[in-house]
Amino acid sequence: MSRVRRSSDWGFPRWRGYGSSRDAAQVRLCDRHGCNDPGNCPAPKSPNNPDRWYFCQKHAAEYNSGWDYFAGLDAEEAAMREAQERSDFSGFKETAHYGWTGSGDGSRSGDELRALEALGLDPDADFDAVKKAWRSRAKEVHPDVRPGDAEAAKAFQIYQVAYEVLRAAEDRREWKG
Template sequence: MARSGRSIDWGFPRWRGYEAGREAQNVRLCDRVGCEEVGDCPAPKSPNSPERWYFCQKHAAEYNKGWDYFAGLDAEEAAARAADEQRENSGYRESAHYGWTGSGDGSRSRDEINALDALDLEYDVDFATIKKAWRTKAKEVHPDVKPGDDAAAKEFHKLQLAYEVLRAAEERRQWAGPAGE
Protein backbone atom coordinates (compact mmCIF):
# COMPACT_ATOMS: atom_id res chain seq x y z
CA MET A 1 0.00 0.00 0.00
CA ALA A 2 1.33 3.42 -0.95
CA ARG A 3 2.05 5.90 1.76
CA SER A 4 0.11 9.19 1.53
CA GLY A 5 2.14 12.38 0.98
CA ARG A 6 -0.34 14.43 2.98
CA SER A 7 0.96 15.95 6.19
CA ILE A 8 -0.84 15.62 9.46
CA ASP A 9 -1.30 19.40 9.58
CA TRP A 10 -4.65 19.70 7.82
CA GLY A 11 -8.28 20.09 8.75
CA PHE A 12 -9.77 20.73 12.12
CA PRO A 13 -8.64 20.00 14.73
CA ARG A 14 -4.96 20.38 13.94
CA TRP A 15 -3.42 16.99 14.41
CA ARG A 16 0.05 18.22 15.26
CA GLY A 17 1.08 18.80 18.84
CA TYR A 18 0.46 22.14 20.48
CA GLU A 19 4.12 22.45 21.37
CA ALA A 20 5.04 23.37 17.78
CA GLY A 21 5.90 27.03 17.32
CA ARG A 22 6.12 27.99 20.96
CA GLU A 23 9.71 29.14 21.16
CA ALA A 24 10.49 32.31 23.10
CA GLN A 25 10.37 35.57 21.18
CA ASN A 26 13.29 37.98 21.38
CA VAL A 27 12.05 41.35 22.63
CA ARG A 28 14.27 44.40 22.75
CA LEU A 29 13.66 46.53 25.83
CA CYS A 30 13.68 50.31 25.88
CA ASP A 31 17.19 51.79 26.07
CA ARG A 32 16.09 54.30 28.71
CA VAL A 33 17.55 53.32 32.07
CA GLY A 34 14.99 51.64 34.29
CA CYS A 35 12.29 51.23 31.60
CA GLU A 36 10.90 47.73 31.10
CA GLU A 37 8.69 48.52 28.06
CA VAL A 38 9.32 47.17 24.57
CA GLY A 39 11.83 49.34 22.69
CA ASP A 40 10.42 49.36 19.17
CA CYS A 41 10.95 53.04 18.20
CA PRO A 42 14.41 53.70 16.73
CA ALA A 43 15.98 57.11 17.27
CA PRO A 44 19.39 58.29 16.02
CA LYS A 45 22.13 58.58 18.61
CA SER A 46 23.52 61.63 16.80
CA PRO A 47 22.83 63.45 13.52
CA ASN A 48 23.87 61.51 10.41
CA SER A 49 24.81 58.47 12.47
CA PRO A 50 23.71 54.92 11.61
CA GLU A 51 23.67 54.00 15.32
CA ARG A 52 20.23 54.00 16.93
CA TRP A 53 18.67 54.03 20.36
CA TYR A 54 15.53 51.91 20.71
CA PHE A 55 12.92 53.50 22.95
CA CYS A 56 9.34 52.78 23.94
CA GLN A 57 6.83 55.26 22.52
CA LYS A 58 6.81 57.41 25.65
CA HIS A 59 10.58 57.82 25.77
CA ALA A 60 10.87 58.23 21.99
CA ALA A 61 8.47 61.17 22.19
CA GLU A 62 10.51 62.63 25.05
CA TYR A 63 13.76 62.15 23.11
CA ASN A 64 12.41 63.71 19.90
CA LYS A 65 10.66 66.63 21.63
CA GLY A 66 13.55 69.04 21.17
CA TRP A 67 14.91 67.58 17.92
CA ASP A 68 15.67 70.24 15.30
CA TYR A 69 16.19 68.64 11.92
CA PHE A 70 17.66 71.85 10.50
CA ALA A 71 20.07 72.59 13.37
CA GLY A 72 23.44 73.89 12.22
CA LEU A 73 22.24 74.79 8.72
CA ASP A 74 21.96 78.30 7.39
CA ALA A 75 18.69 79.40 5.79
CA GLU A 76 19.81 78.50 2.25
CA GLU A 77 20.91 74.96 3.19
CA ALA A 78 17.73 74.41 5.21
CA ALA A 79 15.59 75.49 2.25
CA ALA A 80 17.55 73.17 -0.07
CA ARG A 81 17.09 70.20 2.29
CA ALA A 82 13.38 70.92 2.66
CA ALA A 83 13.02 71.12 -1.14
CA ASP A 84 14.86 67.79 -1.55
CA GLU A 85 12.54 66.10 0.92
CA GLN A 86 9.43 67.54 -0.71
CA ARG A 87 10.66 66.33 -4.09
CA GLU A 88 11.24 62.81 -2.75
CA ASN A 89 7.80 62.72 -1.12
CA SER A 90 5.84 64.20 -4.00
CA GLY A 91 3.52 61.18 -4.33
CA TYR A 92 2.60 61.42 -0.67
CA ARG A 93 1.99 65.16 -1.03
CA GLU A 94 -0.17 64.68 -4.13
CA SER A 95 -2.36 62.19 -2.30
CA ALA A 96 -3.02 64.57 0.61
CA HIS A 97 -6.34 65.68 -0.85
CA TYR A 98 -7.73 62.16 -0.34
CA GLY A 99 -7.66 62.71 3.41
CA TRP A 100 -6.00 59.43 4.34
CA THR A 101 -2.53 60.89 4.54
CA GLY A 102 -0.98 62.59 7.52
CA SER A 103 0.69 61.46 10.66
CA GLY A 104 -2.53 60.52 12.41
CA ASP A 105 -1.36 61.96 15.71
CA GLY A 106 -3.14 65.29 15.33
CA SER A 107 -0.06 67.21 14.33
CA ARG A 108 -0.29 69.96 11.78
CA SER A 109 1.42 70.26 8.41
CA ARG A 110 4.25 72.71 7.79
CA ASP A 111 1.86 75.00 5.88
CA GLU A 112 -0.56 75.03 8.81
CA ILE A 113 2.25 75.79 11.26
CA ASN A 114 3.44 78.68 9.05
CA ALA A 115 -0.15 79.98 8.88
CA LEU A 116 -0.50 79.79 12.67
CA ASP A 117 2.80 81.66 13.02
CA ALA A 118 1.46 84.37 10.71
CA LEU A 119 -1.55 84.72 13.03
CA ASP A 120 0.67 84.58 16.17
CA LEU A 121 -1.19 81.55 17.55
CA GLU A 122 -0.16 78.39 19.37
CA TYR A 123 -0.17 75.13 17.39
CA ASP A 124 -2.92 73.42 19.39
CA VAL A 125 -5.69 76.05 19.11
CA ASP A 126 -9.17 75.23 17.87
CA PHE A 127 -10.68 76.69 14.72
CA ALA A 128 -12.95 79.14 16.56
CA THR A 129 -9.86 80.80 18.08
CA ILE A 130 -8.18 80.87 14.67
CA LYS A 131 -11.19 82.58 13.13
CA LYS A 132 -11.38 85.15 15.93
CA ALA A 133 -7.67 85.99 15.70
CA TRP A 134 -7.88 86.27 11.92
CA ARG A 135 -10.82 88.67 12.07
CA THR A 136 -9.15 90.83 14.70
CA LYS A 137 -5.86 91.11 12.79
CA ALA A 138 -7.54 91.52 9.39
CA LYS A 139 -9.64 94.44 10.65
CA GLU A 140 -6.47 96.27 11.71
CA VAL A 141 -4.81 96.11 8.27
CA HIS A 142 -7.80 95.92 5.93
CA PRO A 143 -7.35 98.01 2.74
CA ASP A 144 -10.60 99.86 3.49
CA VAL A 145 -9.24 100.91 6.90
CA LYS A 146 -5.78 101.82 5.57
CA PRO A 147 -6.22 102.86 1.92
CA GLY A 148 -3.02 103.36 -0.05
CA ASP A 149 -0.80 101.62 2.54
CA ASP A 150 1.15 98.93 0.64
CA ALA A 151 2.60 97.36 3.81
CA ALA A 152 -0.89 96.97 5.28
CA ALA A 153 -2.17 95.48 2.00
CA LYS A 154 0.67 92.90 2.00
CA GLU A 155 -0.03 92.04 5.64
CA PHE A 156 -3.75 91.65 4.89
CA HIS A 157 -2.94 89.36 1.95
CA LYS A 158 -0.63 87.27 4.19
CA LEU A 159 -3.35 86.96 6.84
CA GLN A 160 -5.92 86.04 4.19
CA LEU A 161 -3.70 83.25 2.81
CA ALA A 162 -2.99 81.93 6.31
CA TYR A 163 -6.71 81.78 7.08
CA GLU A 164 -7.44 79.98 3.79
CA VAL A 165 -4.81 77.32 4.55
CA LEU A 166 -6.21 76.74 8.04
CA ARG A 167 -9.83 76.74 6.84
CA ALA A 168 -9.05 74.15 4.15
CA ALA A 169 -7.26 71.96 6.70
CA GLU A 170 -10.20 72.22 9.08
CA GLU A 171 -12.61 71.23 6.31
CA ARG A 172 -10.45 68.19 5.49
CA ARG A 173 -10.47 67.16 9.13
CA GLN A 174 -14.23 67.51 9.38
CA TRP A 175 -14.74 65.62 6.14
CA ALA A 176 -12.47 62.77 7.28
CA GLY A 177 -14.29 62.51 10.62
CA PRO A 178 -12.83 61.17 13.84
CA ALA A 179 -9.84 58.84 13.70
CA GLY A 180 -10.76 55.30 12.76
CA GLU A 181 -13.80 56.13 10.62
Protein backbone atom coordinates in the same frame (compact mmCIF):
# COMPACT_ATOMS: atom_id res chain seq x y z
CA MET B 1 12.41 -4.24 11.38
CA SER B 2 11.19 -1.03 12.73
CA ARG B 3 8.12 0.35 11.21
CA VAL B 4 8.03 4.07 10.28
CA ARG B 5 5.07 5.80 11.73
CA ARG B 6 3.30 8.46 9.73
CA SER B 7 2.45 11.82 11.27
CA SER B 8 -1.22 12.35 11.97
CA ASP B 9 -1.38 16.07 11.34
CA TRP B 10 -1.05 15.95 7.54
CA GLY B 11 0.62 19.35 7.54
CA PHE B 12 -2.32 21.16 9.04
CA PRO B 13 -1.22 23.18 12.08
CA ARG B 14 -4.72 23.22 13.58
CA TRP B 15 -4.37 19.52 14.43
CA ARG B 16 -1.24 20.19 16.42
CA GLY B 17 -1.20 21.54 19.93
CA TYR B 18 -1.29 25.31 20.08
CA GLY B 19 2.22 26.66 20.46
CA SER B 20 3.69 23.22 21.08
CA SER B 21 6.41 23.66 18.49
CA ARG B 22 7.32 27.22 19.46
CA ASP B 23 9.98 28.15 21.92
CA ALA B 24 9.74 31.23 24.10
CA ALA B 25 10.53 34.39 22.19
CA GLN B 26 13.59 36.25 23.38
CA VAL B 27 12.70 39.84 24.24
CA ARG B 28 15.42 42.31 25.03
CA LEU B 29 14.39 44.69 27.81
CA CYS B 30 15.06 48.41 27.81
CA ASP B 31 18.56 49.28 29.09
CA ARG B 32 17.15 52.11 31.23
CA HIS B 33 17.29 51.12 34.89
CA GLY B 34 13.88 50.07 36.20
CA CYS B 35 12.13 49.89 32.82
CA ASN B 36 10.50 46.58 31.88
CA ASP B 37 9.37 47.52 28.36
CA PRO B 38 10.92 45.85 25.29
CA GLY B 39 14.11 47.60 24.18
CA ASN B 40 13.79 47.65 20.39
CA CYS B 41 15.32 51.07 19.64
CA PRO B 42 19.12 50.96 19.32
CA ALA B 43 21.06 54.06 20.30
CA PRO B 44 24.84 54.55 20.00
CA LYS B 45 26.83 54.67 23.21
CA SER B 46 29.36 57.06 21.66
CA PRO B 47 30.53 58.20 18.20
CA ASN B 48 32.64 55.68 16.28
CA ASN B 49 31.69 52.91 18.69
CA PRO B 50 29.73 49.87 17.52
CA ASP B 51 28.24 49.30 20.99
CA ARG B 52 24.58 50.23 21.32
CA TRP B 53 22.08 50.84 24.07
CA TYR B 54 18.67 49.31 23.47
CA PHE B 55 15.85 51.49 24.78
CA CYS B 56 12.07 51.43 24.63
CA GLN B 57 10.58 54.15 22.43
CA LYS B 58 9.97 56.54 25.35
CA HIS B 59 13.50 56.31 26.71
CA ALA B 60 15.05 56.41 23.21
CA ALA B 61 13.31 59.75 22.64
CA GLU B 62 14.59 61.00 25.98
CA TYR B 63 18.12 59.84 25.17
CA ASN B 64 18.12 61.32 21.68
CA SER B 65 16.90 64.71 22.87
CA GLY B 66 20.22 65.21 24.65
CA TRP B 67 22.44 63.44 22.12
CA ASP B 68 25.18 65.48 20.49
CA TYR B 69 26.81 63.62 17.62
CA PHE B 70 29.73 66.05 17.54
CA ALA B 71 30.48 65.98 21.29
CA GLY B 72 34.19 65.79 22.03
CA LEU B 73 35.26 67.02 18.59
CA ASP B 74 36.84 70.37 17.92
CA ALA B 75 35.26 72.68 15.35
CA GLU B 76 37.52 71.57 12.48
CA GLU B 77 36.88 67.84 13.04
CA ALA B 78 33.15 68.46 13.41
CA ALA B 79 33.05 70.42 10.14
CA MET B 80 35.04 67.72 8.35
CA ARG B 81 32.76 64.95 9.63
CA GLU B 82 29.64 66.93 8.71
CA ALA B 83 30.97 67.51 5.19
CA GLN B 84 31.75 63.81 4.82
CA GLU B 85 28.26 62.81 6.02
CA ARG B 86 26.61 65.26 3.64
CA SER B 87 28.66 64.06 0.67
CA ASP B 88 27.85 60.41 1.34
CA PHE B 89 24.09 60.95 1.56
CA SER B 90 23.59 63.80 -0.87
CA GLY B 91 21.25 61.71 -3.04
CA PHE B 92 18.55 61.96 -0.38
CA LYS B 93 18.55 65.75 -0.71
CA GLU B 94 16.83 65.41 -4.08
CA THR B 95 13.72 63.96 -2.43
CA ALA B 96 13.43 66.61 0.29
CA HIS B 97 10.65 68.48 -1.52
CA TYR B 98 8.38 65.42 -1.39
CA GLY B 99 8.18 65.42 2.41
CA TRP B 100 6.00 67.46 4.73
CA THR B 101 7.57 70.81 5.38
CA GLY B 102 5.60 71.67 8.46
CA SER B 103 3.96 70.12 11.42
CA GLY B 104 0.46 68.75 11.51
CA ASP B 105 -1.42 65.51 11.79
CA GLY B 106 -1.94 65.06 8.05
CA SER B 107 -5.55 66.25 8.06
CA ARG B 108 -4.62 69.69 6.68
CA SER B 109 -3.10 70.54 3.33
CA GLY B 110 0.09 72.49 2.88
CA ASP B 111 -1.93 75.58 1.91
CA GLU B 112 -3.93 75.33 5.12
CA LEU B 113 -0.77 74.98 7.20
CA ARG B 114 0.75 78.06 5.54
CA ALA B 115 -2.48 80.00 6.11
CA LEU B 116 -2.48 79.04 9.79
CA GLU B 117 1.15 80.12 10.03
CA ALA B 118 0.31 83.48 8.43
CA LEU B 119 -2.35 84.03 11.08
CA GLY B 120 0.06 82.96 13.83
CA LEU B 121 -1.90 79.85 14.83
CA ASP B 122 -0.95 76.28 15.68
CA PRO B 123 -1.57 73.55 13.07
CA ASP B 124 -4.38 72.06 15.17
CA ALA B 125 -6.33 75.31 15.69
CA ASP B 126 -10.10 75.10 15.25
CA PHE B 127 -12.11 77.42 13.02
CA ASP B 128 -13.31 79.62 15.90
CA ALA B 129 -9.68 80.42 16.71
CA VAL B 130 -9.11 81.17 13.01
CA LYS B 131 -12.00 83.67 12.97
CA LYS B 132 -10.78 85.35 16.15
CA ALA B 133 -7.17 85.65 14.92
CA TRP B 134 -8.26 86.90 11.50
CA ARG B 135 -10.52 89.60 12.96
CA SER B 136 -7.91 90.88 15.41
CA ARG B 137 -5.11 90.97 12.83
CA ALA B 138 -7.25 92.40 10.04
CA LYS B 139 -8.45 95.24 12.28
CA GLU B 140 -4.86 96.31 12.93
CA VAL B 141 -3.90 96.61 9.25
CA HIS B 142 -7.23 97.41 7.57
CA PRO B 143 -6.90 100.02 4.77
CA ASP B 144 -9.56 102.18 6.44
CA VAL B 145 -7.50 102.29 9.64
CA ARG B 146 -4.17 102.85 7.85
CA PRO B 147 -4.85 104.66 4.58
CA GLY B 148 -1.89 104.93 2.24
CA ASP B 149 0.26 102.37 4.11
CA ALA B 150 1.48 99.87 1.48
CA GLU B 151 2.85 97.36 4.02
CA ALA B 152 -0.44 97.35 5.94
CA ALA B 153 -2.37 96.77 2.69
CA LYS B 154 -0.11 93.85 1.80
CA ALA B 155 -0.48 92.34 5.28
CA PHE B 156 -4.28 92.75 5.07
CA GLN B 157 -4.32 90.89 1.74
CA ILE B 158 -2.24 88.05 3.24
CA TYR B 159 -4.64 87.72 6.19
CA GLN B 160 -7.64 87.86 3.86
CA VAL B 161 -6.31 85.11 1.58
CA ALA B 162 -5.35 82.96 4.58
CA TYR B 163 -8.86 83.30 5.99
CA GLU B 164 -10.46 82.43 2.64
CA VAL B 165 -8.30 79.29 2.31
CA LEU B 166 -9.21 78.14 5.81
CA ARG B 167 -12.91 78.99 5.38
CA ALA B 168 -13.09 76.99 2.13
CA ALA B 169 -11.38 74.04 3.82
CA GLU B 170 -13.82 74.24 6.75
CA ASP B 171 -16.76 74.32 4.33
CA ARG B 172 -15.43 71.21 2.57
CA ARG B 173 -15.09 69.40 5.90
CA GLU B 174 -18.64 70.32 6.92
CA TRP B 175 -20.02 69.28 3.54
CA LYS B 176 -18.27 65.87 3.69
CA GLY B 177 -19.05 65.25 7.33
